[in-house]
Amino acid sequence: MTGYIIRRLIQAVIVILIVSIIVFLIMRLLPGDPILIYMSQSRMQGSSTEQLQKLRHEYGLDKPLIAQYLDWLGGILHGDMGRSIFQLEPVRNLIATAFPITVYLGFLSFLISFFLGISAGIISAVRRGTWLDTVVTVLANLGITAPIFWVGIMLIYLFGLSLKWLPIQGYTSPFDNFWLSTKQLMMPVFCLSLFPIASAARQTRSSMLEVIHQDYIRTAWSKGLRERAVIFRHALKNSLIPVITWKGATVRNIFGGSVIIETVFNIPGMGRLAVNGLMEQDYAIIQGVTLIMAIIVTIANLLVDLINGWLDPRVHYE
Numbered sequence: 671m672t673g674y675i676i677r678r679l680i681q682a683v684i685v686i687l688i689v690s691i692i693v694f695l696i697m698r699l700l701p702g703d704p705i706l707i708y709m710s711q712s713r714m715q716g717s718s719t720e721q722l723q724k725l726r727h728e729y730g731l732d733k734p735l736i737a738q739y740l741d742w743l744g745g746i747l748h749g750d751m752g753r754s755i756f757q758l759e760p761v762r763n764l765i766a767t768a769f770p771i772t773v774y775l776g777f778l779s780f781l782i783s784f785f786l787g788i789s790a791g792i793i794s795a796v797r798r799g800t801w802l803d804t805v806v807t808v809l810a811n812l813g814i815t816a817p818i819f820w821v822g823i824m825l826i827y828l829f830g831l832s833l834k835w836l837p838i839q840g841y842t843s844p845f846d847n848f849w850l851s852t853k854q855l856m857m858p859v860f861c862l863s864l865f866p867i868a869s870a871a872r873q874t875r876s877s878m879l880e881v882i883h884q885d886y887i888r889t890a891w892s893k894g895l896r897e898r899a900v901i902f903r904h905a906l907k908n909s910l911i912p913v914i915t916w917k918g919a920t921v922r923n924i925f926g927g928s929v930i931i932e933t934v935f936n937i938p939g940m941g942r943l944a945v946n947g948l949m950e951q952d953y954a955i956i957q958g959v960t961l962i963m964a965i966i967v968t969i970a971n972l973l974v975d976l977i978n979g980w981l982d983p984r985v986h987y988e
Contacts, residue, residue, distance in 0.1 A: 675972075675976075678972050678975065679972075682968040682969075682972065685964070685968055686961065686964050686965060686968060689960065689961070689964040690743070690957065690960070690961055690964075691739070693956065693957055693960045693961075694735075694738075694739050694742070694953075694957060695735070697951070697953045697956055697957065698735060698738075698953075742954075742957065746961070749762065750762065751765065751954060751957070751958040751961075752953075752954030752957070752958065753954060754947075754952055754954055754955055755950070755952050755953075755954070756950045756952050757952075757955075761954045761955055761958040762958070764943060764955065764958075765940065765943070765958055765959065765962060767938070768938060768939045768940045768942075768943045769939075769940055769962065771841055771937060771938060771939035771940075772925065772928050772932070772939035772940040772941060774844075775855065775858060775859065775862065775928060775931075775932075775937065775939060776862070776921075776924045776925055776928060778855065778859045778863075779859050779862035779863045779866065779924050780866065780917075780920070780921065780924055782859065782863045782867070783863040783866030783867045783870055783917075783920065783924075784866075784870065784917060786863070786867050786870075786871075787866060787867040787868070787869070787870025787871045787874065788870055788871075788874050788910070788913060790806045790809075790810070790867070790870075790871040790874075791806075791870060791871040791872065791873065791874020791875040791877075791878060791913075792874060792875075792878060792901065792906070793806060794806040794807060794871065794874075794875040795874070795875045795878035795879050795882065796878070796882075796901060798879065803875075806871055806875070807872075807875075809868070809871075810867075810868040810869075810871040810872045810875075811868070812868070813864045813865060813867060813868025813869075813871075814865060814868045814869060814872070816864060818861045818862070818864060818865065818927055818930060818931060819930050819931075819934055821860075821861050821864060822857065822858070822861045822930075822931060822934040822935065823934065825857045825860065825861070826838045826857065826934070826935075829857065830857075836853050836854075836856055836857055837850075837853055837854050838857075838935070839854075839935050839936035839937075840854055840935075840936060840937070841854055841855075841937045841938055841939070842854055854935075857935065858931050858932070858934075858935045858937060861927070861931050861934075862924050862927050862928065862931055865920070865923060865927070866917070866920040866923065866924060869916060869920065870913060870916065870917060870920070873912060873913050873916050874909065874910075874913050877909040877910075877911075877912050877913060878905060878906075878909045880909070881905045881908050881909040882905050884908075887900065887905055914974055914977050915974055917974070918970050918971055918973070918974030921966065921967055921970040922963075922967045922970075925941075925963055925966060925967070926963075928940065928941035929941035929942075929944055929945060932945075933945050940959050940962065940963070943955060943959060944956060944959040944960075947959065
């Protein structure tokens with residue numbers, strides 16, 4: 671087990687390095703110059719060439735690409751993610767403010783999607799062919815195909831503008847005002863949970879239907895065990911193996927979807943921070959946010975592999 675974890679950690683470091691290189695190069699290949707954009711949006715429109723070169727030197731943009739990447743990577747190893755060109759703040763501080771918001775939003779979405787999706791899938795499989803199965807299947811198909819930005823806009827129009835039940839934007843910490851925070855997060859969390867719930871329901875249904883036809887399940891039924899005992903003690907654990915694997919993959923969907931949802935609902939998390947940084951070509955922000963996202967997804971994949979080993983004793987970490 672220890673050797674496996676060490677190998678996976680080495681692989682994770684390699685993946686994160688590759689992601690950082692790709693993002694670094696893509697940002698540099700985009701048309702436009704962040705310094706010129708900054709000057710055009712500030713009071714420095716009449717700045718001289720010397721002032722322009724001074725700004726380039728201050729942010730290290732006058733160096734070769736390899737030197738810029740190594741400087742940025744060296745700063746990361748020392749806890750320095752660079753400095754935002756437009757917001758004039760260390761990226762570390764900006765991410766420290768936005769990160770808890772995105773994690774809170776993503777954690778709620780993951781938790782809700784995990785329990786609701788698996789529960790819906792179990793009900794659909796156990797009641798196969800009934801109206802419950804039909805309803806769950808139809809809703810799951812709709813949840814998978816519906817674009818979350820469109821769902822968010824429709825929710826804003828219905829519950830925010832028409833019925834005026836929920837606020838349409840903003841974020842409030844639950845420690846400051848729990849009720850207001852709950853109302854503000856209802857629509858964003860629903861949008862982020864929609865696809866994970868639907869996919870988990872379909873995956874759980876398919877897996878449960880495969881497991882409940884196994885011989886050991888028939889044996890459990892023949893012993894006269896109750897339906898609840900057969901489902902939860904015998905069938906559920908084995909049917910969860912592919913579901914857990916898929917839920918690990920939905921972590922990146924949730925955090926990736928936060929870029930859209932935080933923009934739609936004006937939530938000051940890492941998703942909106944990334945969008946603003948991309949619009950302004952603020953290299954340091956995009957690189958910092960992408961690095962944090964890559965680390966989160968990599969850790970989630972490692973945890974999924976370890977959980978699968980616990981659920982399935984046939985898995986050996988050699």
